[in-house]
Amino acid sequence: MNENLEFVPPHPGDPGVDPASDATSHKDAILRVEDVSKIYSSGDTEVHAVSKATMAVDQGEFVALLGPSGSGKTTLISMIGGLLSPTTGTINLAGTDVAGLNKRDLTKFRAERVGFVFQAANLVPFLTARENLLYVSTLQKRISRKEAHARADQLLEELGLAPRAKNVPEQLSGGERQRVAIGRALMNDPDLILVDEPTAALDTKLGRQVVELLAREIKQRGKTGIMVTHDLRMVQYTDRVFEILDGELTHVEQPSALAH
Amino acid sequence: MNLALTEMRRSKLRFGLLAGAVSLLVFLVLLLTTLSNALVNSITGALKGVDANVLVYSANARDNLQASRLDPAVVGQVAEVPGVTAAGPVSVLTTSAALKDGTEDLQVFGFEPGQPGAPTALSEGRLPENASEVAMDGGGYAIGDTLELTAADKQATVVGLLRGAQFNASPTAYLTEDLYGQIVKATNPNVPFVPVNAVAVSVDGDSEAVVSAITAEVPGTKAYDKDDAVSLIPGVASISQTFGILVGLTFIIGIVVIGFFFLILTVQKMKTFTLLRAVGAGTGRLSAVVALQIAVVVLLASAIAVLLTLLAVRGLNSGIPVELSPVLVIGTVAAVLAFSLLAGLLSIRRISKIDPFTAAGAR
C-alpha cells in the first residue's frame, strides 16, 4: 500500500522522516503544502497555530494528521481545504494555487474539489440523510441531477445507511451521522477528502467502524484523504502519518511504527 | 432539492404560525383600507361621479358644496368663459321621504339632463329625463318603484339605480332640476328663485387655466378642479388621515414582524448556514433561501388575509356599500412583499458575514 514511500533512514532518536525532506521525494504529489504558517492575532496577542508546515500527499493516499489538542490540526486542514487563508506559504491541490483564489472561487473550490467531514455539526438538521447528500450536489455543475440521485443512493448503500436514508439527523445515532457526513464529503467526487476527528463523539468500537468505512471508501474510489486525529488507534487504517506538535510538522512515519 | 421549501415543509408549525400572524396584519391593512375607502366614498361618491372637469361654487362657500348658493344665471355666465365647452347646474338638498328601507333622510341631487352635472355611476336602468322620474342610490329601491317625497308631497318613478353615488352617506335621489325646483318651492313657498349650489363645467384641454379664468371672470364665484373639490369635502381629509395612520402602523408592524422573525430564524440556523458556506454554498444561494421563504410566507398570508377580508366585508352590515377592490389587494400584497424582502436584508447581512472557517471549529 505504501510502495510510493521511499525509504529514508531514521535519524537517531527520531522515529520518522522530516516532512520537508519527505515532500521533496514525492515528485508527483497531488497536494503540496509549502512553508505554510498561520498566525491568529486577537487583540495584541498572536497565536502561531501553524508554523512553516511543508508536506506532500500523493494521489490515492489516505494519510493521518496526528497531534495533541491545540496543535494546529484543524487550522492546517482548513487552510488546505480553502476555509482559511494562510498567513504565509503556498498550497497547491492538483495544480490549483489554493491560497491565491478569491472568495468566490474558494466557495466553488470547496464545493467541487474538497469533501469535508468536520469535527462537530456536519449535517443540515432539517434535511434527511439522503437530502443532505443531494443538497451538496446542487452546489456544483459537473454531476447531473440524475447521476447525483444514483450516486447518493449508492453511497448510502455502501455506508450501510440505505434503511436510514429518509431519517433526519436527530433520528440518527452519532455513528450514523458521521457516516452521512462521509457520504456528503464523497458526494461531489472531490480531489481531496478532509476529515477532522471523525470519531470524537463516538465510542472506540463505533469509531473504528467509521474510520474503517472511511478508509475503504477512499481507497475504493481512488481518492486522496487526510484524517485528523489524536487517537493513535485510528492511524492503522491510513497509509502514512504526519505528526504535528505546537503547530510544527515534526515527522512522517508508517502507521506500523506507531502501533503498540 | 430545494432547501427553503424543504425546511418549510418540515417546520410547518413554525412557518404556519408566522403566516398566520402576518395574515392577520395584512387582513387589518386590507380591511381598514377598504372601510376607509368605503367611508370616504360614501361622502364623496356623489361629487366624484358628477360628469364634470371643473366645479364652480360661490366665492363665500368656504369650499363646501352645501354652503354654496348661486343664482341660476351664473350657469350661463360660466358657459361663456373661454375653454368651457358646456356648463350645467348642480343642486343639492336634504329632505324627508318615506323610503322603502324605512328610513326618512333623503339626499336630493338635481341636474339638467344632457348637461354637465349628471351622475355617471349608473349601474342599472337610465337617468331621469323629466320631473316624474328619479334614479336612486340606496334606500332599497328597484326600477319601477315609486319614491314618495313626503316633505314636498310629490312622487317619482325610479328609472335607474346608481352605485357608489351616495352623498353624505345617505340614500340619494338623482333627479332633474325641474323636479328639484318643484321640491324647493313646495317646501319653501317664499323663495324668490331656486338657487343652484354649483355649476358643473366640462372643459376642453387644460382645466387649471379654466379654473382661474372662471374665478377671475365670473364675479362671486370660485372654481375648482373636480378632484380638488372632492378632497375639500369636510371630513374627507381627516378620515383619510386617521385611517392612513392606522393602516400605516399596521403595515409597519407587519414588516417588522417579518423582518425580525426571519432574523431570529437566521440566527437560529447560523450553524447550518455556516456549515453550508463551508461546504461550498455561496452567500447568494443562502440569501435566496431566506428570500424565497419570505415570499412564500407573505403570499400564503396574503391569500388567507384576502379570504378573511372577503368574509368580513360580506359579514359587515355597515349601511354603506363596502367592496374589496382588486387593485387594493394587489397593491397591498406587492407592497408587503417588497418591504418584507427589504426586511429580509437584515438576515442576509448576517449570512454575508459568516466566516465559513467557523464550521471547522469543534463547537
Ligand SMILES: Nc1ncnc2c1ncn2[C@@H]1O[C@H](COP(=O)(O)OP(=O)(O)OP(=O)(O)O)[C@@H](O)[C@H]1O
Ligand atoms: N479563530 C482563532 N483565533 C485565535 N486562536 C485560534 C483560533 N482558532 C484556533 N486558535 C488557536 O490555534 C491553536 C490551534 O488550534 P486548532 O483548532 O488548529 O487545534 P487542533 O489541533 O485542531 O485542536 P483540537 O484537537 O482540540 O481540535 C490553538 O491554540 C487554538 O487556541
Ligand SMILES: [Mg+2]
Ligand atoms: Mg481541531
